[in-house]
Amino acid sequence: MQNDRWRPNVTVATLVEQDNKFLMVHEAPNGNEVYNQPAGHLDENESVIDAAQRETLEETGWEVEITNYLGLYRHIAKNGITYLRHGFLAKPIKHHSNMELDNGIIEAVWMSYEDIIKQENLRGPLVKRLIDDYRTGKIYTLDMLYD
Secondary structure, three states, X not given: OOXXXXXXXXXXXXXXXXXXEEEEXXXXXXXXXXXXOOEEEOOOOOOHHHHHHHHHHHHHOEEEEEEEEEEEEEEEOOOOOEEEEEEEEEEEEEEOOOOOOOOOEXXXXXXXXXXXXXXXXXXXXXXXXXXXXXXXXXXXXXXXXXX
């Protein structure tokens, strides 16, 4: 029996701040260069917090400690796919400068808010929204998540 039930894609994104700069990923999915927070898909049998830590390490070389939850964001992409994105706040712990980053990642960079909002090539509207929500104090404790 085929299950035609609709299923959104679950993703995570991590906002890492240090010295008034945010850790961003300069990447080229499908050959188009964009900037994004460290982000990616939730794997089977993985907690959303573990996914956020894993994706951040794989895309930036930074180990992070997830400190807060920023919210659940829904985005319908141009191709019609719906994404449910869990946003997290994290602090940097250790950088592995010799680590090979995920395929498609050009570099991990620290950028000021002003530099980010000047970018015309953000991966999507949720990149700026996550930062703006954080800057306006929309920060939640992790105990609201049952994992």
